[in-house]
Amino acid sequence: MDRQDLLSLYRQMLLIRRFEEKSAEMYALAKIAGFLHLYIGEEAVAVGAIAALRPDDYVITSYRDHGHCLARGSDPGKVMAELFGKATGLCKGKGGSMHLVDAPRHFMGGYAIVGGHLPLATGLAFAIQYRKQDRVVLCFFGEGALPSGQAHEAFNLAALWNLPVVFICENNRYAMGTPSPRGLALFAHVLETARSYGIPAEQVDGMDVLAVRRLLQDVVGRLRVKPGPFFVEARTYRFMGHSMADPAHGHYRTKIEVEEERKRDPLLLLRTIVERHDLAHEADFKQLEREVGEVVTTAVRFAEDSPYPTPAALYEDVLVE
Amino acid sequence: MLLSYREALNQAMREEMRRDERIFLIGEEVGHYQGAFKVSKGFIEEFGPQRVLDTPITEAGFTGLAIGAAMAGLHPIVELMTLNFGILAMDQIVNNATKIGYMSGGQLSVPIVIRGPGSAAHQLAAQHSQSLEAWFCHVPGLKVIAPATPHDAKGLLKSALRDRNPVMFIEAQLLYGTKGDVPDGDYTVPIGQAEVKRTGTDVTVVAYSKMLLLALEAAQDLACDDISVEVVDPRTLKPLDLECLVASVKKTGRLVIVEEGWRFAGLGAQIAESVYAQAFDYLDAPIVRITGEEVPMPYARRLEDAAIPDRARIVAAVRKLLQLA
Numbered sequence: 001m002d003r004q005d006l007l008s009l010y011r012q013m014l015l016i017r018r019f020e021e022k023s024a025e026m027y028a029l030a031k032i033a034g035f036l037h038l039y040i041g042e043e044a045v046a047v048g049a050i051a052a053l054r055p056d057d058y059v060i061t062s063y064r065d066h067g068h069c070l071a072r073g074s075d076p077g078k079v080m081a082e083l084f085g086k087a088t089g090l091c092k093g094k095g096g097s098m099h100l101v102d103a104p105r106h107f108m109g110g111y112a113i114v115g116g117h118l119p120l121a122t123g124l125a126f127a128i129q130y131r132k133q134d135r136v137v138l139c140f141f142g143e144g145a146l147p148s149g150q151a152h153e154a155f156n157l158a159a160l161w162n163l164p165v166v167f168i169c170e171n172n173r174y175a176m177g178t179p180s181p182r183g184l185a186l187f188a189h190v191l192e193t194a195r196s197y198g199i200p201a202e203q204v205d206g207m208d209v210l211a212v213r214r215l216l217q218d219v220v221g222r223l224r225v226k227p228g229p230f231f232v233e234a235r236t237y238r239f240m241g242h243s244m245a246d247p248a249h250g251h252y253r254t255k256i257e258v259e260e261e262r263k264r265d266p267l268l269l270l271r272t273i274v275e276r277h278d279l280a281h282e283a284d285f286k287q288l289e290r291e292v293g294e295v296v297t298t299a300v301r302f303a304e305d306s307p308y309p310t311p312a313a314l315y316e317d318v319l320v321e
Numbered sequence: 322m323l324l325s326y327r328e329a330l331n332q333a334m335r336e337e338m339r340r341d342e343r344i345f346l347i348g349e350e351v352g353h354y355q356g357a358f359k360v361s362k363g364f365i366e367e368f369g370p371q372r373v374l375d376t377p378i379t380e381a382g383f384t385g386l387a388i389g390a391a392m393a394g395l396h397p398i399v400e401l402m403t404l405n406f407g408i409l410a411m412d413q414i415v416n417n418a419t420k421i422g423y424m425s426g427g428q429l430s431v432p433i434v435i436r437g438p439g440s441a442a443h444q445l446a447a448q449h450s451q452s453l454e455a456w457f458c459h460v461p462g463l464k465v466i467a468p469a470t471p472h473d474a475k476g477l478l479k480s481a482l483r484d485r486n487p488v489m490f491i492e493a494q495l496l497y498g499t500k501g502d503v504p505d506g507d508y509t510v511p512i513g514q515a516e517v518k519r520t521g522t523d524v525t526v527v528a529y530s531k532m533l534l535l536a537l538e539a540a541q542d543l544a545c546d547d548i549s550v551e552v553v554d555p556r557t558l559k560p561l562d563l564e565c566l567v568a569s570v571k572k573t574g575r576l577v578i579v580e581e582g583w584r585f586a587g588l589g590a591q592i593a594e595s596v597y598a599q600a601f602d603y604l605d606a607p608i609v610r611i612t613g614e615e616v617p618m619p620y621a622r623r624l625e626d627a628a629i630p631d632r633a634r635i636v637a638a639v640r641k642l643l644q645l646a
Contacts, residue, residue, distance in 0.1 A: 058393070092426030101425035108392060109425060113416045119382050120417060123389015130345070130371065130395060150412070153382025160377070317427040318461050320485040 003279040007288065009051065009209050010270050013043040014292045016067045017267060019076055022296050023066070023083055023097075027244050031304075032083045035112075036097050039067035041239030044266035045170050046071040048212025049138055049232075052220045058106045058124045060117055061140035063098035065110030068140060072107040074100070076295055077302035086306035093309045094317065114175075115148025117141070118167070122154045125163035125229075134224040137165040138216075143233075144175025146193055147184055158229035159197040166219055167194065167231045170206065172238040177252035194231030206234030207264045210273070237261040322505055327497040329471035330360050330436075333478035334398060336507065338368055341396065344482060347374040347387050348400030348437075357402045358438065358497050384410035384435065388418050388487075391433040396482065401437035404491065405451050410435075418487040419462030434481045436490035438497070439467075440531060440581045441618055441629055450618035450625075452582035457489045458559045458591070464512055465559040467491040469533035471501040473556050476510030484512060491558075493531045515562035517569060521551035524639055525569040527592060528579040529555050532630060536579055539635035550639060558588060566592070567599045574605040575642050579630055584612040609638050 020040050026032045039046070046067040050059060061068045069079055074090060082089030083097050091101055101109040108124060111117035121139035128135045145151050146169065158165050171190060173180050180187035191201040204215045212234060219230045239262055241247050249258045274280050324332070338344045345368075350357045352365040352375040365373040376383040380401065387397035401407045407414070418431045441450035457465045464486055468474040474492070481488040518533065519540050528536035533554045540550035553569050555561055570576050576596060578589035589610040596608060614628040 090426070091424060091428065094426050095424040099424040101421075101428050103425065103428035108429070109421070111417070113412060116385070116412055116416055119385020119413065120389035120392065122382075123386040123391070124393050125389075126386055127390045127393030127395050130390070150381050150385065153377075153379040154385070156377060156379065157382050157386055317423045317425075319464075320422060320427075320430045320432075 001277050001279060006270065006274050007280060007284065009047055009213070010267065010274065011288050011292060012047045012071055013209065013267050013270070014288055015076065015295060016043045016047070016070050018292050018296050019070060019080070019299065020066055022300060023080070024244065026083070026300065032097070033085070034096055035063070036083070036244045037064040037242065038240040039064050041261070041265070042170055042172060042206065042236045043067055044209035044212055045168065045206045045234045045236055046140065048209040049140075049168055049216045051213045052216035053138065054135070056106060057135050058108055058137040060108040060121050060124065060137065061110055062114065062117060062142060062145065063110050063112040064142070065098065065100050069100040069102060069107055069110070072102060072105045074102045074105060074107060076299040080299040080303040081306045084303040084306070085308065086303055087309040087313065088302070088306040092313060115141070115145040115150040118145065118151045118154035119157070121165050121167070122158045122163050125158065125165040126161065128164055129161070129227060135164070136220050136223050138168060139165055140168045140170055142175065143169055143171040143173070143180055143184060143190060144178075146190065155194060155197045155199060155229070159199050162228040164223045164227035165229050166216070166223070167229065169231065169233045170236055171233050172236050174238065174242070174252065176242045177246070177250055179252065190233045191231065199229045199231050201231035201233065203233045203235065206236030207266045207269055209266055209270055237264070322503050323500050324471045324503040325498055325500050326471045326474050326492070327358065327360055329475035329503050330478055330492065331362060333475040333482070334361070335364070335367070337479055337482040338372065341482070343394065343396040344398060345372040345374065345395065346398045346400060347376060347383055349376055349378055349402050351375060351400050356400070358494065360497070361400065380406050380409035381413055385413040385417065387433055388413055388431055391431045392421060392429050396432045397434070398482070399433065399435040401435060403449055404437050404439040404453055405449055407435070407437065407453070411456070414463070414487070415460050419460050423462060430485050431487050432485045434478070434488045434490055436478070436492060438492045438494045440493045441625065442494035444620055444622055444625055446620040447617035452580070452613060454491055454558055455582055455586060455588045458588055462487065463559065464488045464557065465491065466512065466557050467530040468556055469496065469530055469554055471499070471503050473510050475503055476508055477512065477556065480509045480512050483509070491530060495531050499534070510556065513557045513560040513562055515553055515555045515557070515565035517551060517565070518554050519550065519552040521549035521573065523549045523573060524575040524577060524642060525551045525553055525573045526577045526579060526635065526639065527553050527555065527566060529558065530581070532579045532581055535630065535632050536635060538632045539639065542632065542636050543639055548639065548643060548645070561592065561595065563595050563599065566596060570596055570600045571603045574603055576604070576608045577611060577635070577638055577642060578608065579611045579635060581613045581629060583615050584610065585615060587612055606642055609642050611635060611638050
């Protein structure tokens with residue numbers, strides 16, 4: 001147990017939490033529009049998994065992508081500017097919340113057609129294999145993508161060709177408002193989906209950032225030596241609504257259920273571990289709050305002060321010259 | 322050198338794969354089977370299974386895989402056994418290939434060629450006989466090519482493989498066996514450049530892919546009656562070389578557009594709109610469209626023939642347009 005290491009993980013999760021809380025605020029002020037899907041409650045999955053990567057590994061995910069992008073180290077100012085639709089955003093304001101991309105960090109994007117990015121992940125892994133490299137791909141998606149045909153086509157190809165991709169199913173138990181038992185025949189046996197293709201699979205507590213990292217370090221290390229797909233089911237929970245259009249609990253789940261799950265808040269769990277080992281105290285966490293608060297404030301200020309794209313940008317990037 | 326359309330495609334891919342290590346071929350039966358239509362004959366022997374990949378029958382999956390590989394800097398050629406099966410890959414083509422560059426603000430690009438035969442062959446019935454080019458042309462971010470001759474097929478496929486954008490490359494089963502002169506050695510045909518395939522003065526006929534061959538035959542028939550037809554092949558459907566089309570219409574004053582696809586919202590409607598916008602004052606008569614009939618393709622030969630434009634229909638339409646019917 002290393003103090004710096006644990007506090008660094010905590011800080012990353014805290015950054016995502018505070019960044020998204022601020023995004024929700026900015027949404028209420030109409031500074032951010034469109035769809036905004038918050039990751040609050042699920043931070044330990046992205047932070048734990050991405051902590052196991054090298055800078056040259058690929059990350060790809062679905063539309064609930066702020067957490068993964070920040071965990072990959074993207075500049076919070078550029079991410080916030082993208083949410084604001086500003087020219088200084090990661091994607092020049094053309095992608096928005098659901099389509100963050102940070103190519104230099106090999107963060108290959110958020111995709112908003114459920115299941116559609118799993119084949120892309122196999123392609124990134126294919127490129128790694130083609131070039132005989134020892135990189136890996138982390139592909140995040142919700143359990144709502146599991147019944148989609150494209151997910152199965154991707155599993156089959158990855159298994160057939162031993163492609164170095166870790167499929168990380170963030171199982172938050174609700175596909176938008178549909179609880180898994182109403183949408184997924186194998187809802188109680190998610191791992192079997194992968195195993196039926198011969199893909200090794202393990203479940204992990206997605207609220208425990210250390211457990212997620214431990215598993216991913218082990219898996220990624222193995223895949224670098226012996227490439228092939230791996231499937232992780234990270235059991236997690238979304239504390240907020242599906243999007244900003246959906247209240248925290250909605251009609252499809254109870255307030256009591258959400259409150260019950262909040263007792264296993266990933267930030268709280270890690271903080272408890274840190275304090276139990278006497279590695280940091282109230283003052284340290286207050287200090288982290290101050291630092292992260294400053295980062296978020298600076299990000300918002302950057303987004304506010306940035307210009308909107310000029311009309312000329314409309315036709316840029318449709319085609320490459 | 323006299324080559325078949327099939328051999329011209331084979332040469333284009335072979336030469337480009339020798340030149341550029343990033344290019345690989347992926348699709349159903351492209352390897353050991355040598356291609357469903359033998360376009361990739363000899364490829365697995367020359368390039369090996371890492372660059373010539375036989376896939377399961379999962380168009381969305383392997384097209385998506387190829388797009389992912391392109392995002393990582395490779396340059397895939399996806400062979401769709403027919404473009405009808407491309408419908409299963411439409412999510413990948415439309416939502417990913419054409420949008421990733423834009424959504425990422427230009428950080429990523431998707432250099433990929435997706436090729437295969439469109440249009441009807443002989444009596445393959447409704448699910449294997451469609452001309453879907455209008456679907457592809459509708460989407461920003463995609464180049465669409467439909468060459469009619471072996472020369473253009475080779476030159477344009479090589480250009481497509483040197484382009485950094487997603488390209489739909491539309492072939493035709495009934496063109497694979499057709500022959501034509503192809504220069505020796507390396508050459509390309511630029512994307513977005515139409516060609517006047519036959520010069521004339523009375524009327525312009527625009528046709529592409531296998532409809533071009535019909536148009537040329539019809540022009541021959543009409544020449545016997547001293548009707549001078551100019552036949553223009555856009556070759557690239559998007560971006561369309563409007564300049565060349567308009568120049569021809571300005572000369573002849575009349576335009577007939579031939580396409581095998583359905584009339585409603587078909588490609589010819591777009592060509593007509595563009596020509597009206599730029600050459601309205603030069604037209605001596607309304608533009609005439611000859612299209613496939615608006616029905617699912619029937620199996621029975623007589624019905625199928627009735628559903629697809631033919632030489633006689635083009636001849637009749639031109640005569641009527643010149644008020645000679």
